[in-house]
Amino acid sequence: MEQNEVFKKTEGGVDFRTVGWMRASVIFLKxxxxxxxxxxxxxxxxLGAVGGSLSVVGWGLLTTYTAxxxxxxxxxxxxxxxxxxxxxxxxGVVLREIVGVLFLIAYILCAGSGILGVSIAxxxxxxxxxxTVWWSFIAFIVxxxxxxxxxxHSIGWLTYVGFASIFAAVFIVVxxxxxxxxxxAAPQTGDYELGYYAxxxxxxxxxxxxxxxxxxxxSGTSAFLPVISEMRxxxxxxxxxxxxxxxxxxxxxxxxxxxxxxxxxxxASPSIGSAGQTVKKVAYGIGLIGLIVxxxxxxxxxxxxxxxxxxxxxxxxxxxxxxHWGTWLGCTFGLGAISFILAxxxxxxxxxxxLTGSICFAPIGIAxxxxxxxxxxxxxxxxxxxxxxxxxxxxxxxLLGAFLCVGGTYGVVQLxxxxxxxxxxxxxxxxxxxxxxx
Numbered sequence: 001m002e003q004n005e006v007f008k009k010t011e012g013g014v015d016f017r018t019v020g021w022m023r024a025s026v027i028f029l030k031x032x033x034x035x036x037x038x039x040x041x042x043x044x045x046x047l048g049a050v051g052g053s054l055s056v057v058g059w060g061l062l063t064t065y066t067a068x069x070x071x072x073x074x075x076x077x078x079x080x081x082x083x084x085x086x087x088x089x090x091x092g093v094v095l096r097e098i099v100g101v102l103f104l105i106a107y108i109l110c111a112g113s114g115i116l117g118v119s120i121a122x123x124x125x126x127x128x129x130x131x132t133v134w135w136s137f138i139a140f141i142v143x144x145x146x147x148x149x150x151x152x153h154s155i156g157w158l159t160y161v162g163f164a165s166i167f168a169a170v171f172i173v174v175x176x177x178x179x180x181x182x183x184x185a186a187p188q189t190g191d192y193e194l195g196y197y198a199x200x201x202x203x204x205x206x207x208x209x210x211x212x213x214x215x216x217x218x219s220g221t222s223a224f225l226p227v228i229s230e231m232r233x234x235x236x237x238x239x240x241x242x243x244x245x246x247x248x249x250x251x252x253x254x255x256x257x258x259x260x261x262x263x264x265x266x267x268a269s270p271s272i273g274s275a276g277q278t279v280k281k282v283a284y285g286i287g288l289i290g291l292i293v294x295x296x297x298x299x300x301x302x303x304x305x306x307x308x309x310x311x312x313x314x315x316x317x318x319x320x321x322x323x324h325w326g327t328w329l330g331c332t333f334g335l336g337a338i339s340f341i342l343a344x345x346x347x348x349x350x351x352x353x354x355l356t357g358s359i360c361f362a363p364i365g366i367a368x369x370x371x372x373x374x375x376x377x378x379x380x381x382x383x384x385x386x387x388x389x390x391x392x393x394x395x396x397x398x399l400l401g402a403f404l405c406v407g408g409t410y411g412v413v414q415l416x417x418x419x420x421x422x423x424x425x426x427x428x429x430x431x432x433x434x435x436x437x438x
Contacts, residue, residue: 017231020232021231021236023153023159024152024240025239025240025244026159026244027159028240029248030159030163030290031294032217032218032219032220032223033166033251037166037217037251037252037255037256037271038272039213039271039353040056040213040214040252040256040271041255041256041259041260041263041267042210042268042269043211043213043214044210044256044259044267045200045210045264046206046210047202047207048197048198048199048200049197049198049257049260049261051199051200052214053257056256057249057253059215059218059219060245060248064218064221064242064249066221066365066370067241067245070083070086070222070225070369073086073369073372074086074228074234075228077089078234081225081305081312082222082225082226082305082308083222083364084096084097086099086368087099099363103302103305104302104305104306106220106364107223107299107305108302108338108342109339109352109356111298111339112338112343113298114295114298114339115136115140115295115336115340117291117294118288118291119136119139120435121288122135122138123433123434123435123437124273124280124435124436125285127437132430133344133429133430136340136344139295140336143292143295143336144299144336147297147299147300148328148332152226152230161293162289162294162296163293165290166287167290169284169290170271170283173271173283174255177263178258178262183262183263183264183266183267183274184266184276185263185267185436194264194266195264195266205410205415206411206415208404208408209351209354211404213353215357216353216356217353218245218248219365220298220361220365221241222361222365223297224241226305268280280437295339299335299339300332302331302335303328303331303335306331307327307328311323311327351416354412355416358404358408362402366397366398367397369397373397374391377390378391
């Protein structure tokens with residue numbers, strides 16, 4: 001097992017195998033927590049409280065299970081550093097490259113959503129004191145620099161600070177919205193429609209987009225796999241996973257239901273801006289570090305994948321050489337620049353996340369884990385009755401992944417087209433305020 005690990009335990013070079021399971025659980029937590037807690041309340045309006053709650057719980061259980069499949073498969077095949085390596089074991093070079101491209105696109109888009117979130121925070125804190133493109137560029141530089149720390153263990157302390165930061169910010173907003181007579185974005189005089197529904201009746205487009213938004217809030221489990229390769233004991237993966245997901249899903253459900261109940265259709269996107277200008281500035285001031293760390297982790301995951309692909313099986317992978325550092329910094333700043341461009345091209349937070357979920361995470365987070373399980377347990381097809389039921393039940397995962405990929409992409413693209421037509425989205429690289437502060 002140890003011989004097949006990507007990173008070897010070494011004393012003569014860079015030792016990447018230093019992450020314990022507790023630190024791994026916090027890294028996992030920070031990878032998926034920020035985007036979900038900021039986007040789910042908006043999706044609740046489309047699905048209603050009951051539908052939204054069922055969607056949060058259902059997607060949470062499903063993504064936890066597919067994360068178990070991925071982690072177990074990786075530990076049975078320890079030479080796999082990423083989901084693309086697993087695809088290579090499953091279907092050869094062609095499938096590996098297809099999944100590798102999807103993986104890169106997914107986390108470049110996630111890093112873009114993080115950069116967008118940081119630019120919104122800076123606009124809110126400064127009351128739009130500068131062009132939004134400049135705030136986004138500053139966010140790109142800060143995120144790329146922090147993502148350039150080479151080891152997950154070394155950025156582990158940032159995840160503690162980042163998680164505490166974003167949790168405190170969201171908690172402040174959750175409390176603040178319950179103290180207002182009416183939502184901050186609603187008309188402050190006269191009658192108004194809250195837009196809170198226990199049962200909603202969305203169109204297919206709004207429903208599938210809301211569902212994709214909730215799905216993506218916990219679907220980034222493929223980012224856990226590179227962390228396993230840097231754990232001291234990869235066998236402790238399940239402990240870190242269950243600790244993370246239990247906290248994340250319960251927090252998602254509680255926070256999003258409270259914000260939706262008090263804000264209804266007037267919830268902001270991201271939801272951290274839902275309690276008025278003063279609270280928004282306080283929350284963004286506290287949560288800014290958390291937003292930066294989230295984008296940093298997404299970019300680090302994408303860059304680490306590309307870095308390992310380029311230098312794998314060479315001495316430069318774990319030696320402090322010019323090629324080692326040049327490749328690493330080229331990966332972080334190069335992918336960071338692409339994330340910055342995409343963030344400016346699709347400047348609506350929820351749409352960027354939903355597009356990521358439908359195009360990328362549906363295939364690699366649902367469909368591919370199903371095929372991985374079917375490959376390793378193909379003998380179940382002719383086993384006992386229970387084994388045969390398990391085998392055929394797992395075909396549901398590829399079918400669900402295909403449906404969400406096609407249907408979700410169609411829905412999100414149509415909403416983006418409508419948003420441009422209705423002038424909800426300005427032109428690409430627009431200087432307009434994206435925080436609603438002016």
